[in-house]
Each structure stands twice: as structure tokens, then as C-alpha cells.
Amino acid sequence: MPRLLGEIMGCQACTPGAGSGRQALHDGVALFTQYMSAERIGAIAYDGADPADDPQWRLSGARTRAEYALWCRHCCGMACLQMVLDHRDGHAPPLLELLHGCRAYGGYVENADGQIKGLYYAPFADYVRAEHRLHADVHPHLAAAELPGLLADGHLVMASVHWEIRRPDLPAPGRGGHLVLITGHEHGLIHLHNPSGHTPGARRASLPMDVFESFFAGRGIALRMR
Numbered sequence: 001m002p003r004l005l006g007e008i009m010g011c012q013a014c015t016p017g018a019g020s021g022r023q024a025l026h027d028g029v030a031l032f033t034q035y036m037s038a039e040r041i042g043a044i045a046y047d048g049a050d051p052a053d054d055p056q057w058r059l060s061g062a063r064t065r066a067e068y069a070l071w072c073r074h075c076c077g078m079a080c081l082q083m084v085l086d087h088r089d090g091h092a093p094p095l096l097e098l099l100h101g102c103r104a105y106g107g108y109v110e111n112a113d114g115q116i117k118g119l120y121y122a123p124f125a126d127y128v129r130a131e132h133r134l135h136a137d138v139h140p141h142l143a144a145a146e147l148p149g150l151l152a153d154g155h156l157v158m159a160s161v162h163w164e165i166r167r168p169d170l171p172a173p174g175r176g177g178h179l180v181l182i183t184g185h186e187h188g189l190i191h192l193h194n195p196s197g198h199t200p201g202a203r204r205a206s207l208p209m210d211v212f213e214s215f216f217a218g219r220g221i222a223l224r225m226r
């Protein structure tokens, strides 16, 4: 029998229809970061620190330090996927293992000049359906107001936001470019796990809907066990 998302954790919100328009909270979602040493994220984001200097780089599953350095900045979506798989299974493959799987489906493209493009949602969805038995719906147009309904229906949602959502007290400089995992909502607050949060509070954040919306690009991917 395939497990429902969150079955190991006894997560009620993973059952489609268990939540409501007022509240749906996934319980016990572990936090995975796209940088192996979470305490270095602030220096990487704001002080020019090189992610390649991370002494913990091997935890990513990269074969070399250079491979980790090349890909970690692009791995927000893979860290979100780790959180989803861990929520279902109680464990998750290493970050770079997921990345290589996703690349095989075209989820990322490396141009001839070395520039990395992605994450592309449609190939990512194909990848997680085929290789991880997840139900995945790509939402190229997703209103923030639709998130409570998706959560109430058993989904976790990868949402495109500006990376500065880690500092929500400052005005949003833009929308999109980074993926976070929406884990719940209650009383008008959106709960999210941020793979590049620079503090514990930024990594597990609860934001008023209008604040979240100011960073939100209006697109995402809804995931649940099929």
C-alpha cells in the first residue's frame, strides 16, 4: 500500500478534505536547507560568502566540492522536495541525488555558456510523478487566495517567491525567483518553510497573507500523494 503524505507523522492535513478554508496545517514537516550549513546562509546572502567553503558540502550528495558550489544556489526546489518526501517517508534522498534525477527529466538546463536555467515546473512535475509517486499539479497562475483551498485538500505547495521573503519586514524588492514550501494556513497566516532562510525564524515563517502575497509570483506546484 502506498503511504499517504504524512502518514508516518500522523499528519491530518495530508488527508484530502481534512482541512478547511480557515485552517489546514501540515504537522511535523522537517526543514531542509539548500545550503548544508544553515548557519552560513546569512553570510552567503548578505556578506558575499562562498557556498563552496561549506565544510559540510558532502552531506548534499555532491561528488565534488565544485559540483556542490555549482548547483546549491539552484536547489531551493530540491530542498522543498526533500521536505515533502521526508514528510511522507520519514527520510529523503540527498539534495544532489534529487537534482540529478530532475535534470534527467529536463527540470534544469545548463546552457553552453554554463548558465543554469530552472527549475522548469512541467518536467519537475513529470519527474516527481514518475520517480517519487507524488501527485503534482503545475499552477502557472495561482492566486494567494487559492492556497488555503489547496492546503485543505491535502496538498503541500511549492510557491515561487522573491528570496527576500526571508526579511518580510522590509518591502518586497520583487516577486518570484525562489521556491519555498507552503505547509499550512490558519487565521489569515501562511506558514512556510524556506530552504534559504538565514535565521531559524526565517526558515520556518508565518506571514500575513498580504505580506506573503507581496513576494509571491503567482505560480507554484501543488503536491500530494496520489
Ligand SMILES: [Zn+2]
Pocket (backbone or CB within 6 Å): 005, 006, 011, 012, 013, 014, 025, 026, 027, 087
Ligand atoms: Zn501533512
